[in-house]
Amino acid sequence: MSVLLIAEHNNKELKSFTLNAVTAASQMDSDIHAVIIGNNCGDAAKKLSELPLVKKVIQVEAAHYENFVAENFAPVIVKLAENYSHVVCSANTFGKNLMPRIAAALDTSQVSDIIKVISTDTFLRPIYAGNAFATVKSKDPKKCITIRPTSFDPCESSGGSAPIEKAEPSEEFNNTKFVKREEIKSDRPELGTARVVVSGGRGMQSGDNFKLITSVADKLNAAIGASRAAVDAGYISNDHQVGQTGKVVVPDLYIAIGISGAIQHLAGMKESKVIVAINKDGEAPIFSVADYGLEADLFEALPQFIEELNKLNTIQK
Amino acid sequence: MKILVAVKRVIDYNVQVRVKEDNTGVVTDNVKMSTNPPDDNAIEEAVKIKESGKATEVVAVSVGEEKAQETVRKALAVGADRGILIKADGILEPLAVSKLLQKIVEKEKPDLVFMGKQAIDDDCNQTGQMLSAMLNWPQATFASKIEIKDKKLEVTREIDEGLETIEINIPAIVTCDLRLNEPRYASLPNIMKAKKKPIEQLNASDLGVDTSPRIEQIKVEEPPKRKAGIKVKSVAELVQKLKNEAKVI
Numbered sequence: 001m002s003v004l005l006i007a008e009h010n011n012k013e014l015k016s017f018t019l020n021a022v023t024a025a026s027q028m029d030s031d032i033h034a035v036i037i038g039n040n041c042g043d044a045a046k047k048l049s050e051l052p053l054v055k056k057v058i059q060v061e062a063a064h065y066e067n068f069v070a071e072n073f074a075p076v077i078v079k080l081a082e083n084y085s086h087v088v089c090s091a092n093t094f095g096k097n098l099m100p101r102i103a104a105a106l107d108t109s110q111v112s113d114i115i116k117v118i119s120t121d122t123f124l125r126p127i128y129a130g131n132a133f134a135t136v137k138s139k140d141p142k143k144c145i146t147i148r149p150t151s152f153d154p155c156e157s158s159g160g161s162a163p164i165e166k167a168e169p170s171e172e173f174n175n176t177k178f179v180k181r182e183e184i185k186s187d188r189p190e191l192g193t194a195r196v197v198v199s200g201g202r203g204m205q206s207g208d209n210f211k212l213i214t215s216v217a218d219k220l221n222a223a224i225g226a227s228r229a230a231v232d233a234g235y236i237s238n239d240h241q242v243g244q245t246g247k248v249v250v251p252d253l254y255i256a257i258g259i260s261g262a263i264q265h266l267a268g269m270k271e272s273k274v275i276v277a278i279n280k281d282g283e284a285p286i287f288s289v290a291d292y293g294l295e296a297d298l299f300e301a302l303p304q305f306i307e308e309l310n311k312l313n314t315i316q317k
Numbered sequence: 318m319k320i321l322v323a324v325k326r327v328i329d330y331n332v333q334v335r336v337k338e339d340n341t342g343v344v345t346d347n348v349k350m351s352t353n354p355p356d357d358n359a360i361e362e363a364v365k366i367k368e369s370g371k372a373t374e375v376v377a378v379s380v381g382e383e384k385a386q387e388t389v390r391k392a393l394a395v396g397a398d399r400g401i402l403i404k405a406d407g408i409l410e411p412l413a414v415s416k417l418l419q420k421i422v423e424k425e426k427p428d429l430v431f432m433g434k435q436a437i438d439d440d441c442n443q444t445g446q447m448l449s450a451m452l453n454w455p456q457a458t459f460a461s462k463i464e465i466k467d468k469k470l471e472v473t474r475e476i477d478e479g480l481e482t483i484e485i486n487i488p489a490i491v492t493c494d495l496r497l498n499e500p501r502y503a504s505l506p507n508i509m510k511a512k513k514k515p516i517e518q519l520n521a522s523d524l525g526v527d528t529s530p531r532i533e534q535i536k537v538e539e540p541p542k543r544k545a546g547i548k549v550k551s552v553a554e555l556v557q558k559l560k561n562e563a564k565v566i
Contacts, residue, residue, distance in 0.1 A: 069483070070446070071455060091442075093476040097458045100411070100446035109412045109531035112441045122535065127439055131334040132343055135535040175489070176455040179471065179482040192477065196565070220566060238496060239479060244437070245495050247477075253565040263333065270543065274563045276555065282548075291546035291563065294555050304552040312556070315566055 019154035199225030203258020261286030355433025364396030394503035
């Protein structure tokens with residue numbers, strides 16, 4: 001019994017969700033080996049070796065691993081998996097893209113997007129966009145598990161000194177070529193990890209009015225979110241979308257402005273610690289999940305909100 | 318070029334899902350069923366490619382109970398040429414579905430296989446990638462743009478960091494994001510026409526695939542309810558509560 005954890009990184013640094021995945025893996029078995037596949041990823045491998053919960057790091061490098069193509073990654077992990085009872089990775093787009101290829105090759109029925117480890121073979125996972133929780137037990141000898149990062153705390157990130165072993169790369173898969181990646185750069189905290197998220201919905205009425213959301217977000221050092229309705233209406237780009245088809249967020253404070261609270265949207269934010277809803281429709285479903293609801297016209301409420309925030313001596317960052 | 322599109326019958330996305338009282342699953346009796354939303358995008362894209370003259374045939378395939386025929390029929394109504402229904406009962410895991418689809422791919426020899434990126438019932442997000450691994454074909458998951466370039470596809474993928482573009486050689490698997498296109502509605506004449514299009518019916522057991530679940534579903538429960546919140550009367554009260562009661566600002 002031991003766990004093979006697949007590290008997510010950008011060749012220089014570990015992606016923060018790797019730390020959440022390590023925590024989840026540690027609840028399956030304490031013997032965690034982490035594999036890092038990339039190109040010139042020595043610095044990230046070193047960071048991985050410093051995680052106290054990681055017992056060994058396996059580093060695999062080749063030019064064709066530069067861009068994280070699943071077709072290239074899967075064969076390496078499938079080969080390494082011989083020695084492990086569990087293969088674990090985060091359920092973000094990297095892990096979602098990769099893990100099923102590994103599971104298919106191992107003839108294992110993957111358990112996706114778990115939010116709790118109940119025992120080494122039993123897990124809790126949301127289904128129907130979080131409208132139901134299923135407790136499932138994997139009967140496969142090898143388990144392929146993806147974990148929802150926001151449901152597990154990040155592990156300790158320093159103090160460890162696991163040995164780093166090198167493993168042989170596999171051959172390049174020639175039918176898939178990486179072309180380019182356009183990352184969205186922002187001075188704001190990332191939507192998936194921000195402490196505060198301020199989101200706008202169709203009630204914003206135009207893209208221009210999202211400036212009000214921006215002003216509130218500036219005050220609170222918050223990430224900006226949006227409902228699918230606002231994205232579909234073209235008010236804001238789709239990387240801001242929170243919900244079943246967008247990002248799932250679990251901030252300390254989620255402020256939903258002009259958002260009615262469709263099931264799809266609630267699925268992406270209802271685990272937030274404190275939820276505020278500002279909406280002029282007092283019957284809007286968003287109020288059923290809000291800790292603090294304000295029934296008001298957002299175009300009056302938001303300028304007042306900014307004014308009230310200005311009156312505060314300090315605002316948590 | 319031939320495109321195979323896999324479609325799944327699921328509880329309609331507008332239905333509030335209810336957990337059964339005995340915790341064995343969710344209520345499906347007398348509940349509206351529809352095509353899994355991103356599978357509609359997959360069909361739309363395939364039909365658009367055919368309309369542009371770059372594909373000659375679009376085949377829709379579904380796996381599930383007899384009633385999944387309605388889902389195949391809907392795909393025919395929006396432009397697929399013919400359908401295949403693989404009948405199987407009980408819980409079907411993506412691994413089993415992928416194995417069944419692999420059999421269909423071996424028989425039909427499509428150039429492309431499209432499907433939604435994820436089903437909104439089990440939220441697994443596995444089938445396309447698993448099928449791709451079994452066939453050793455390239456995969457383009459979460460596609461929001463597809464361009465056909467001779468024997469290649471250039472696909473833009475929605476990833477956490479933004480957008481990624483990859484080039485894949487045909488034959489290939491593409492899993493579709495909701496942003497790929499705007500699925501059309503079937504017109505009444507096309508719904509009538511679809512009734513005459515052929516749907517081949519097969520049994521999962523005849524394809525030599527063991528579909529028995531590898532994952533035991535122990536129980537299905539309602540998610541924990543949030544405790545009821547309060548309505549505040551003014552912005553000032555809201556800010557005061559956030560500062561002094563919730564202590565989040």
